Amino acid sequence: MKKSFFYCLLCCFIYITTATSQELTGQQLLEKAIEYHDPNSNWETFxxxxxxxxxxxxxxxxxxxxxxxxxxxxxxxxxxxxxxxxxxxxxxxxxxxxxxxxxxxxxxxxxxxxxxxxxxxxxxxxxxxxxGLPMKLKDAGTVIHPKVTKKTFKGKKYLVLKVTYKESVGKDTWYFYFDPKTYAMEVYQFFKDESKNDGEYILLTDETVINDIKIPKKRAWYYNKDNGYLGTDILK
Structure with a gap:
């Protein structure tokens, strides 16, 4: 009886560990981020x-x-x-x-x-x-890359989603950084030519709720190449 009990317990532990350690796809990460920011799908009728x-x-x-x-x-x-x-x-x-x-x-x-x-x-x-981010990443012409990477940015670990666009929509390469526990969007950055480290990154802090959508209150903009500060948008 005891052996049977501990065998079942071990099987449950292995199942839970395996399930939680599975890697998210890009599309799965996007869905979890949208569920966090717009749980009632209100963006479409914003x-x-x-x-x-x-x-x-x-x-x-x-x-x-x-x-x-x-x-x-x-x-x-x-x-x-x-x-x-x-x-x-x-x-x-x-x-x-x-x-x-x-x-x-x-x-x-x-x-x-x-x-x-x-x-x-x-x-x-x-x-x-x-x-409208991250909901806008479901728009036509958006290419969600399947592989999710893990990256430490400004001392914090993130799940990172790579996004590009069909040529008729845009040419920039974007990276979106999500909290690995809540899936809140906290950083994004874009490159015109990633090999030149051009473009900018944007730090998102605080949140406000509008139409039941969680929207960052502050967006601080910086150059990728030298961390030069550009400015901050503050949502009142």
Whole structure:
């Protein structure tokens, strides 16, 4: 009886050890990260407002109000720094630009301040991508590499997911760093040419909950090549 009991106990221990030591695939890691950040799958119907302050060395803060309504394909950003306020509204295929309260903008002013619908869509893609991570990694054209690596970054161990994109979507190589216990996304970095160690890495700290989605409050940007500090986005 005792032998049978200890044999069963040993089998259970071996099973548990084997199961927990199995390596996650890239897709499995992504699913666990999304389960942590967006447990109720709310990103697809996201409709909310983000108030972001960007702090950069030697510049006044840039204060932005960002509205994203994914079901209606609506995006709006109002950004103010010094005496300039720019507003971009993108709704499906339409674009409206406002500069210091004026929509009738001369070509000269538009050129001097880099105002265009291309830039409006760039902001739309930028903010929707960054604040929609890691859920945005399920978008079409995203290539999730199957092998998950383990890496120590800034003194902490992470599970690292490599992501590239089909040529029609993008050319950068991205790495996403997840806490091995909670699967929270805490760092990501990208390279234009990894052999040159170019590109940047972003440290994510603190969290806030918007529409039941856990979103990092602070994003501090640094160069990969020399750890040079670029700035911090703070979600108010």
């Amino acid at each position: 409709n909310g407002t983000l108030n972001v302050t960007m702090e950069t060395p030697k510049n006044a803060p840039r204060v932005s109000t960002i509205k994203i309504n994914l079901p209606k394909e609506y995006f709006y950003v109002k950004a103010s720094r010094d005496a300039k306020t720019t507003e971009y509204t993108v709704e499906k295929d339409t674009c409206v630009i406002t500069f210091n309260g004026e929509t009738n903008i001369s070509d000269k002013v538009a050129k001097e301040n880099n105002l265009s619908c291309d830039r409006a869509n760039m902001y739309k893609n930028y903010y929707t991508y960054l604040y």
